[in-house]
Amino acid sequence: MTVVEVRNLTVAAGGREIVSGVSFALAAGEVTALVGESGSGKTTTALALLGERPAGASVTGSVEVAGVAVDADRPPEPGLVGYIPQHPSAALNPVRRIGSVLHEIARLHVRAGTRAERRRLVRARVLEALRQAQLPDGDELLRRYPHQLSGGQQQRVVLAHELVGRPRVVVADEPTTGQDAVTRARLVGELRAVAAQGIAVLLLTHDLDLVRELAHRVLVMNGGGIVESGSRREVLGSPRHDYTKRLIAAQPGRTAEPGCTGGGRPLVTVSAVTAGHGRVDTLREVTLDIRAGDKLAVVGRSGSGKTTLARCIAGLHPHRLGEIRLDEDLLSPRLRRRTRDQLARIQYVFQDARASFNEFVPVLDQVARTAERLRGATSSAARAEAIEGLARLGVAESGAARLPRSLSGGELQRAALVRALLSGPELLICDEITSGLDALTQAELLGLLNGVHRDTGTALVVITHDLAVATSLADRLLIMHEGEIAEQGETEAVLAAPKHAATRELLDAAMQSRAPLGGVHSNEPASSARGSMSV
């Protein structure tokens, strides 16, 4: 049954068409995936279902939801279309408790004679939505504020908001970005369960694995138009359009390039390091060796202490106990006490490239400073070096001479990499530098890292949520769990025979999304959500 019918939708703003001539239909109980690179117009299309449009944009074409035409003046009846925005935390009011908002929404949908009756119905409705969203239905959760929830929980709370109203359509915008494998797997289950209730789901994502797991139908967007559409099997199995082919090819492969595995001398030795925030220890007695030329991937659930460990090594987070040595020299926990040489030998690339640049100074000047400060190069030499480095990674000088705000995310990420590399580091730590990028850009960046490693022999420590990224890049795998190292070893060995429960959980979750095409899941909507899940 068709719930949504979009015909020839065109959205124009700022003198160009953001979305041009898009037509598609959503069926009840089906998951339709809308894929495409960043900026291709996915969110704009989806918002049209809600009768919303970007500021100053004009919309033509028609959108019908449940047989009723929708536009800016006549948005769909509240609760008919549920929307889970790209960043669910922004959709949650920081000063309102979870429960009070849920009850408030439920009250809109409940009609009853007496007060007590009404209260009972409202409560029942809220509890049902919580169950559907895989959230515990205890009062404890309802009393919390949004910031007291994990990212995954926040996402599910927004889902619960939508389910209270019993929508006909749910739009989920990039629901898995930045989530660890386990959380991601749970989300998949939830969305599947939503669809199973006969709700039409529109899934916006650049994650093709997610599409593979969930979608019944796939729409591929590029440059504002739909370039290809069809069932999942058709589109992913035998892509016709050039862009779709590239998109699929860019998926990180399973096989790692064979490297010089762990042959080098010990470079950084971490012994029994404990660190924390305030009174809570987030890292407990971690011991670790990094050898020259190592390629190490750090994986673990969100909040397991990966970033903290990396920051301790880089000197950005003072550890409380234990010691970190570079060669034989003790590294001070405080960055200020480290020598320039030590700074130069260990470099760190931040997850949020844009935030790591000074917004008032041209990118090129900032990149060049590394050579100047850490290697004593003259400013003209440093500049030349920076230009060369950037060019090698595909950032033109004309672009780099501009302020950070006029560079794209991908370009900035590469510039950040060059900035770190200019000191000639022996150890480069990369903290989730690929998340939030579309598959093509992501693949490009991983290639760059491999090249750097090959050319300079720099040891790499890569923190990531994406097991595919980890396995495609690293020789060694390190699994973190609740502030401790659960397991470490050769990538293949760990994958083949995981010893720690945490590792197994992660692998299971990842496996599920990695199922070969047409394998475990059929084209039919999945029958049920996964078993009982805790938060």
Place this chain on the structure above:
Amino acid sequence: AGGTGATAVGPPRPGGRLRAAFSGGGAAEVLDPHETDLYIEIARAKALFDKLADYGSDMSPQPRLAERWEPSQDLLTWRITLRRAAFHDGRPVRPADVLASFARIVEPGSSRRAKASLQVIDLPGSRELDDRTVEFRLKRPYAEFPNALATLGAYIVPEGTRDFDRPVGSGPFRFVSFQPGRNFVAARNPDYWDGAPHLDELEIVVTNDEAARVNALLGGQVEYAHDLTPTSARTHENAGRVQVHRLPLSNFHGLVLKTDRPPFDRPELRQAMFHLVNRDELVRSVLQGSGQLGNDLYGKGYRYYADALPQRAQDLDRARALIKQAGAEGLAIDFDTSDASTGLKEAALAIADQARQAGLNLNVRLGNKDTYWSDIAKNGVLASYRSGAMPLESHISQRLLTTSTTNNTKWQRPDFDALYHEAQSTADDARREQLYFQMQDQLHREGGFLWWGVSDWIVASAPNVGGIDDRAPANTLEWARYDKVWLA
């Protein structure tokens, strides 16, 4: 009595409560009449107590509790006859009360205002002659001894009074209640020796801000507002909502030139100052026309004032010549002033401008208003000054004798002192008048005070208030005489 309002409000009528707004002294206010200092305290003391004498509108002493006084030939012994009067508790006013009150004022360690004036009395040598007569022995001949009896704070309290929480006096009103810094209520004393007041009750409330006093009067929250600026007077005078009373000759405005130190130790420079000041302009702008010209002498309109001396006017050429003569051309002189009293600062600013025309550079400095008076007593060479009403004799004895305690001009001349003592040793009024003229002539020529004007004291009342005397300078007998006031 009877001011402008008297005709409008008809004949006296008994009854009612009059609320009068004064500026006050905060929590420090007391009811002890011997400690009075502020106008509000004097008004309250006047309602509850009496002095033996008080100043009339020309500053001559008028008998009050004293029915009459007779000096001996040598002016050393004074016999005072008391009126038949009683305190609020019914006890008669006796010579013992008078002696005890004066003894309390001058007791060692006291800092009471009247102490300086009454110290002339040889108290152990004074005595009660009968139950209505008291005889004072003086330490020196003092022809104007009744001035001392009328002096500020010389009130008669019942013998043995130490505590003024619920004061008992002989005045026209009886004490009802008092909150320091806030309000005071008193009720009619029907047995008052000078005739019972018309009012049933008198309330005196504290209102420090002048604008607030006027507003309270306009808003009907009080019937009498004390101490208004000329500006307020002009604003409301003709609107018919209030009566404005300008009490003349109340406030003398002047400059203090220190005669004992450079540059004003040169008489020429003092005279130059006398000639460069434009008194008309000052009266017009600073006093806003609410006053009269001064002739550099204190006590215009008072008894013994030297009317015969010619009125000075600005004479810049003369002033320049004198400045040149003194070798003070272009001299910069510090000129102290402050906000301690209205008009001080304004006058200083205007005079500094006038002096500039004569080639003298007066550098106006605004002093701390709370310590201004004691600061200028010791330091500086030139300062703004003001004085309330007092007899000429008091002015001279307090400020111009070698032994004076507040000799701010440092005027210390044995010949001048001698003239004063001679005047106090003669019983002959005409001779005394002549001596006063000599003293004033000297001051007019080369004294350290430059009194450029006398301003009115402005009070306002509601249109229905009758019986306010419009001719009495502030602080004299007829000022704030609520026993003569009625509400129509």
Place this chain on the structure above:
Amino acid sequence: MNKYLLPAALVGVPVLLALFGPLFATGDTAKDVAFALGGGHWFGTDFLGRDVWNEVLLGGRSLVLTAATATACTYLLAVPLGLAAGMTKSRLLDEALMRPLDLVLAIPSMLMLLLLASIAPDAPWVLIGIVALINLPDVVRISRASALSLASGPAVEAMRLQGESRLRIGVGYVARAMRRTLAADLGTRFTGAIYLVASASFLGVGISPGASDWAAMVDRNRTGLFIQPWAVALPALLIVLLSVGVNLAFDRWLRARPTALEAR
């Protein structure tokens, strides 16, 4: 550019009057009847019988300069202090910088104004100092808070990893990134400074007696408000124009520059 026209006009009138007014003032010191209208005076006379227009010409410079200098001094002191406190990793230094300011904060500003102004001599710099001191803790807190969040951000960490000096990080980045927050504060701070100068005059402190000053004029001429409203209204109007104009200018400037976040 167009949108700065109104604030520029609002600020322009009082500022031009303040800066260049004294050039057009007459040296004539003759005094007329106080609070009179007419008699060759465009806007009547003031409490001293001086020409109001002449006083207005003379009286802006001190006020504008006092308020502007005091605000400038506050910022010159407060921003480095706030930067140091916010950027230091040493809790001790932070406390040592902040606690004394808490103390200043706990003394009611009017009490401080009353006390300090009676102690210190009547000089323009005293009032400037007092106004600056009263505003200091607030501005230090604001700059510390924004430095604190910036200093823990990745941009600063990246620079530290590059071995940049603290000074360069502080001046080159943190201080510049704080501009927006501070600009939003600056307008009201300036108004506050004018207001404090005016209140000081009401309390009878801080302004030398001869000085012509708009704030002092409002206070000293208020008794004559009903005989001669211009002596109060004219300077009051100029003060309001100035402060509204300054705030409007900052408002518009802020609105014109999107936040770094919005720019992305």
Place this chain on the structure above:
Amino acid sequence: MIRYVLRRVLLGVVQVVLVMAAVFFLTEALPGDAAVTIAGDDPDPAIIALLREQLGLNEPAWQRLGGWLLGALHGDFGQSLVGPRAVADIIGAALGPTLLLAGLTLVLLVPLSVALGMLAAHREGGWMDRVVTSGTLGLYSAPEFAMGVLVVTVFAVQLGWFPPTAVGSGSLLGDPAVLVLPVFVLLLRPICSLSRLVRAGMIDAQRAEYVRHVRRLGISPARARFAHALPNAIAPAVQQLARTADWLIGGVIVIEAIFVVPGLGTTLVEAVSARDLPVIQGLAVVLAGTTVLVNLAADIAARGLAPASEVGR
């Protein structure tokens, strides 16, 4: 939370003690002393010396401060220097009217400025917004004494709607009409600054995703504004409210003079001009204590309003 409050209260006590010491030495540094002021116009130097002796002003400063602090520990704030009354009495009597004025102002301030701010934010850039923003800006720069004079003249003297001063009314509560104008004038300035903050907060909050989110869910515009946007908008205003308390004290000084309210402001001005050190000290304790308490309350309230943010370090 309890630990936090305890720590803050302890810090507050230290703060108050230090403020007392600071105020003591500031007052010491004032020119002249109680003896000079008691002596009045045209003072006799001998009398000043005598008074100084009697008032114990010849003792060294630290000794007097020590004595005073010791007394304060026992709840004894000493005697006024210039009058026969105890400091506690003087302050106690003045506290009532000021508390009433300040309290009433605060109680009215919050709803009024929230209402005004929301009104302006309702349609950003609309005529209502312009009127409110430029109006508040203009009023914000007008000093209280100017407003006070104007308001009294218009509403009390000319129109006669309200009594112009509090003269003669026994207790302020007994005669509420007296309170109208002072509270009105006191409100003007803080309303301006607070409503501007509320407006800015509301505009931000209304643009926020969480408000759009609940609107999509069918929550009415009014509810979205009041129950969802507003709580976020007033968090910064609450912090400002704490600073308001400080200058409310300043405003009260001016207002009390204009309206003749015998409160703390009047007492303070009188005590400073009389150099009545014990009274100034007592007032400093009361005022600093209030400031510390109000700041603490604001911080706690802000914690409730912005549960995700940390307060201080």
